[in-house]
Amino acid sequence: RGPEPFTPTGRPEGVPQEALAQGGAYLTTALGTRLPDSDHSLKAGPRGPVLLRDHHLREKITHFDHERIPERVVHARGAAAHGIFRSYGTATTVTKAAFLAEGAETPVFVRFSTVLGSRGSADTVRDTRGFATKFYTSEGVFDLVGNNIPVFFIQDAIKFPDIIHAGKPHPDREIPQAQSAHDTFWDFVSLHTEATHHTLWNMSDRGIPRSFRTMEGFGVHTFRLVDAAGATTLVKFHWKPKAGVHSLVWEEAQLINGMDPDFHRRDLADAIEAGAFPQWELGIQAFPDTPEQMFEGIDLLDPTKIVPEELAPVQPIGLLTLNANPSNFFAETEQVAFHVGHLVPGIDVTDDPLLAGRLFSYLDTQITRLGGPNFTQLPINRSHAVVNDMLRDGMHQTAVHSGAAPYKPNSLDGGCPFFAGQQEGGYVEVPVEVASAPRVREAPATFADHFSQPRLFWLSLSPVEREHVIAAYTFELGKVYEQAIKERTLQVLAEIDPVLCEQVAAGLGLPAPKAAEPLPSVTPSPALSQVGKAWPTT
Ligand code: HEM
Numbered sequence: 456r457g458p459e460p461f462t463p464t465g466r467p468e469g470v471p472q473e474a475l476a477q478g479g480a481y482l483t484t485a486l487g488t489r490l491p492d493s494d495h496s497l498k499a500g501p502r503g504p505v506l507l508r509d510h511h512l513r514e515k516i517t518h519f520d521h522e523r524i525p526e527r528v529v530h531a532r533g534a535a536a537h538g539i540f541r542s543y544g545t546a547t548t549v550t551k552a553a554f555l556a557e558g559a560e561t562p563v564f565v566r567f568s569t570v571l572g573s574r575g576s577a578d579t580v581r582d583t584r585g586f587a588t589k590f591y592t593s594e595g596v597f598d599l600v601g602n603n604i605p606v607f608f609i610q611d612a613i614k615f616p617d618i619i620h621a622g623k624p625h626p627d628r629e630i631p632q633a634q635s636a637h638d639t640f641w642d643f644v645s646l647h648t649e650a651t652h653h654t655l656w657n658m659s660d661r662g663i664p665r666s667f668r669t670m671e672g673f674g675v676h677t678f679r680l681v682d683a684a685g686a687t688t689l690v691k692f693h694w695k696p697k698a699g700v701h702s703l704v705w706e707e708a709q710l711i712n713g714m715d716p717d718f719h720r721r722d723l724a725d726a727i728e729a730g731a732f733p734q735w736e737l738g739i740q741a742f743p744d745t746p747e748q749m750f751e752g753i754d755l756l757d758p759t760k761i762v763p764e765e766l767a768p769v770q771p772i773g774l775l776t777l778n779a780n781p782s783n784f785f786a787e788t789e790q791v792a793f794h795v796g797h798l799v800p801g802i803d804v805t806d807d808p809l810l811a812g813r814l815f816s817y818l819d820t821q822i823t824r825l826g827g828p829n830f831t832q833l834p835i836n837r838s839h840a841v842v843n844d845m846l847r848d849g850m851h852q853t854a855v856h857s858g859a860a861p862y863k864p865n866s867l868d869g870g871c872p873f874f875a876g877q878q879e880g881g882y883v884e885v886p887v888e889v890a891s892a893p894r895v896r897e898a899p900a901t902f903a904d905h906f907s908q909p910r911l912f913w914l915s916l917s918p919v920e921r922e923h924v925i926a927a928y929t930f931e932l933g934k935v936y937e938q939a940i941k942e943r944t945l946q947v948l949a950e951i952d953p954v955l956c957e958q959v960a961a962g963l964g965l966p967a968p969k970a971a972e973p974l975p976s977v978t979p980s981p982a983l984s985q986v987g988k989a990w991p992t993t
Contacts, residue, residue, distance in 0.1 A: 484514060524789070525824050526574045529619055530585045533568035534667070534720040535788040536727055538777035540590060540737070546772040549688040549741060550680040552801030554592035555772060564589045564835060565777060566791055567667040567723070571622050576632050577716035579708040581662040581927065583653070586672030586694060587793040588775070591839040595882075598797040599692055600817070604661060605673040607758045608650040610902050612812015618643055618650070636934035645943040648905040649759050651951065655909045658927040660702035660920060660986050666722045668733035669701035670694075671985065676795075676810045677755040679744060679803040679885055687744040687885055689755055689805065691762065693769045697734040699989035705926060724780050732778045738769035746888070748805065754901035758809045760908055764982035787835045792821045803885045827851050906950045907975040913952050915983035925955060929962030941965060950974070 482490045490511060497509035505512070527533075544557020554561040568585035569576065584603040589596060608618050621643035624630050631637050635657065644650040656662065664670045672694030680688045703711070711718045726733060740762055742750045750767065753760050781787035794817035795810060804810055822828055827850025830836055845861040860867040916924065928948065932941050941963055948956040949970045960967035 484511060485518070524826065527568075527824065528820055529570050530568040530587075531574045532572050532576050532578070533566045533585065533788060534723050535564060535566040535781055535791065536723060536733075536777040537779040537781065538563050538565060538732075538775055540588075540773055540775050542773040543771060545770060546680070546739060547682075549682055549690070549739075550801040551683040552592070552597070552680075552799055553594050554590055554597065554799070555801070561593075562591045562839065563775065564591075564787070564791060565775070566788060566793070567670075567719070571619075571635070572632055577712040578719035579663060579703060579711045581635060581657060581708070581931075583657060583662070584664060584667070584670055586670065588672075588694075589791065589793060589797075590799075592799050593840055594799045595840045596797045596836075596838050597799045597802060598793045598795065599674055600793045600795050600813075601672045601674045601692065601694070603664065603670040603672055604653060604656045605671075605675060605691075605693075605761045606652045606656065606908075607675055607809060608644070608653045609647065609809065610649050610757055610759055610898060611808045612810075612816070614647070615809075615812060615816070618647075631934075636931040638935050638937050638940055641932060641935050641940045641944055642937070645940060645947050648947060648950075649902070651905050651947055652759050652909045652912065655912055655924070655951065658924050658931070659912075659916065660704075660923055662927070663703045663705065663708045664719070665701035665703050666698075666726075667719055668723065668726060669696050669698050671696060671700055672735065675758050676807045677742070677748070677805050679805050679887075680739075680741075681801050681803060681885055685885075687803075689742040689744050689748060689750075690739040693738045693740070694735040694775070695738060695769065695771075697736065697989070699987060700985040702986055704923065705930070723777075727777060727780050732776050734777075735775045736771045737773045737775060738771045740764070740767040740769055742767060749901070754899065756805060756807045756899075757902045758807055759902075759905070761983075763911070763980040765980055786833075790825060790830070790833050791835045792817070792825060792830050792833075794818055794821070798882065800880075800882050806887075829853070907977055909951045910974060911977045911980055912983055913955060914977060914979040915981065917984060917986075920984060920986060921955070925958040925962070928955075928959045932959065932963055942968075946971075 482493055484490060493511065493515070496505045496512045498505050507513075540554070540561045540563050542555045542557065542559040542561075544555070544559075546552075546555040547557065553559060566585065566587045568587070569578070569580060569582045570585065571582055572580060586601045586603055588599045588601075590599070609615065621639040622635060624632055625637060625639060635641075644654045674692030677689050677691055680690050682688075715721065723733070742755060742762070748755045750762055753762055755762075795804070795813045796818065798804070804814065821830055825833070828846070829849050829851045831838070832851075832853050845863070847856060847861050858868040913921070913924070928944075932944060935941055942965065945956055945960050945963075945965060946968045948959055949968045950972075952974070953967075953970070957967040
C-alpha cells in the first residue's frame with residue numbers, strides 16, 4: 456500500500472483502532488515488522504550466551520517492565536461498566552444542561568470502588584464505596600463523582616491527606632488491608648467528631664453492600680444548577696437503585712471475602728452479561744439559592760450533613776442503565792479519569808470547602824497516575840463533543856495538531872484577528888457574590904453540630920439494624936490496641952445515644968461514659984433506613 460492519509464490524531468485513515476492494538480494473522484514488533492519466533496532469544500549457538508543485539512527480546516522485556524502504572528491513591532480497587540442515561544426532562548425547570556433535556560440519551564461509563572484497599576484487595580470489606588459516573592454529553596464531559604454514603608468524614612479538603620493516612624494501613628507493618636479495624640482510623644475519627652456521621656454509616660449495613668447493583672449513590676456536596684434564563688437552584692444528587700438497597704450481614708461478608716474476593720466485580724459483570732442490566736434513577740433534592748445557602752437550619756455547604764428526604768423529596772430526573780462490560784480492564788476501568796471539575800453548562804459548584812479541594816486534587820493526581828497531562832486523549836476519557844483546545848505537546852501527546860497559532864486572538868490561523876472578548880454560549884460561571892470578609896483559617900459556626908444527624912440516623916434504624924451497628928463497633932474497636940482510643944470513641948457514642956454507647960462498652964468490657972450535654976430531640980427519618988426496600992418505580 457502507498458502512504459496513508461493521516462487523520463488529525465495521527466492514525467492512518469481507514470485502519471480500525473483494534474488493528475493498531477491487536478489483530479492480523481501473524482505476530483509483529485510494536486512497529487509492525489513480522490516476527491517468525493517469539494519463544495527463543497537470539498543466542499550465539501543453542502546454549503548461549505544470549506546476544507544483547509536481540510532487538511525483539513529487548514523490546515518485549517522492556518515493555519513488560521513498564522506495564523504497571525501507579526494505582527489510585529484512594530479508590531484503587533474498582534469495577535466498571537458502560538451504559539446509557541435517559542433523561543426524563545423533569546430537570547429542565549432548573550437547568551439548561553443539554554443532557555437533562557427531555558428524551559436526551561447520553562452514553563455513560565460508571566466505576567464503582569472501595570476507598571482504602573489496594574487494587575488487589577477483597578470486595579466485601581467494610582468501607583465506603585465510590586460511585587463515579589462519566590456522562591459523555593453533547594456539550595462536553597460531565598462527571599458525577601460520588602459515594603454510596605451521603606456524607607463525608609471531613610468538612611475541609613485540607614484534612615483529606617490526614618483522614619486517608621489514618622485510614623490506610625499502618626505505615627510500619629502495612630496492615631490492615633482495606634478495613635477500618637485499627638488504631639489510626641479510630642484515633643482520627645474520635646479526635647475529629649465531624650467524622651461521626653460518616654463513621655456511623657460505615658458501621659451500619661451500608662458499609663457492606665450486597666452488590667454494586669443494590670447501592671444508592673450520592674453526589675454528597677450541594678451543587679448549583681442554572682436554567683436558560685440564568686436563574687439558579689441548589690441541589691443534591693441521588694442515585695436510587697431500581698433493585699432496592701440491599702446489604703450483606705457481617706458473617707456473609709467474611710465468608711465471601713475468603714471464598715470469592717472478586718464477589719462484587721463478578722456480580723456486576725455476570726449480571727450485565729446475562730442481560731439483567733442494573734438500573735438507577737437519578738434524582739435531585741432542590742433548595743432555593745438564598746445568600747445564606749441554608750435549608751431548614753442545615754448548612755448546605757457542610758458535607759457532613761444530609762437534608763432529610765421528608766424535608767426535601769428526591770425528584771427523579773432520569774434513568775441510568777448499565778448494559779455493557781468493558782472489553783479491556785486496563786484501557787477502560789484503570790485509565791478512566793473522573794474529576795469533579797468536569798462540568799457542563801447548567802451545572803456549577805458551590806463554596807463547600809471540601810469540594811474546593813477536590814476541584815484541585817483530581818487533575819493533579821491524574822497527571823502523575825496517567826503519565827502527564829494528555830490522558831484526556833485516551834479513548835475512555837475522550838469527549839464525544841468536538842474538542843478545539845489550545846493545549847499543546849507534553850508527555851504522551853497523540854494528536855497531530857494543525858495550525859501555527861495556538862493562541863487567541865491571532866491573525867494567522869483564519870480566526871478573526873480582532874476578536875479578543877467573549878463569545879456567546881459555552882460554560883459561564885454563575886456570578887455569585889463573594890462576601891467581603893477577613894481571610895481566616897476557621898470553620899463557620901454552622902458546621903459545629905457533629906451529633907444531631909448521627910443521632911437522627913441511629914434512631915431511624917430498625918432494631919436488627921441497630922444490633923448490626925453495635926456488633927460492628929464492638930468488632931472494629933476490639934482490634935484497637937490503645938485503651939485511650941477506645942475510651943474516647945465510647946465518649947463519642949455517648950453523644951449519639953446511651954444504648955449504643957452502653958452496648959458497645961459492654962462488648963469491650965469497659966465502663967460506659969455519659970453524654971457531656973443532654974441529647975438533642977430529633978424525629979427519626981423513615982427514608983434513611985432503606986435496607987431491603989426498593990425505590991418506588993416511576
Ligand atoms: C478518587 C469520591 C473527597 C481525592 C475518588 C473516586 C471517587 C471519589 C468515587 C474514584 C473515582 C474512580 O472510580 O476513578 C469522593 C467523594 C468525596 C471525595 C464522594 C467527598 C465528598 C475527596 C477529597 C479529595 C479526594 C476531599 C482530595 C482533596 C481523590 C483522589 C482520587 C479520588 C486523589 C484518585 C483519583 C484518580 O487517581 O483518578 N474520589 N472523593 N477525594 N479522590 Fe475523592
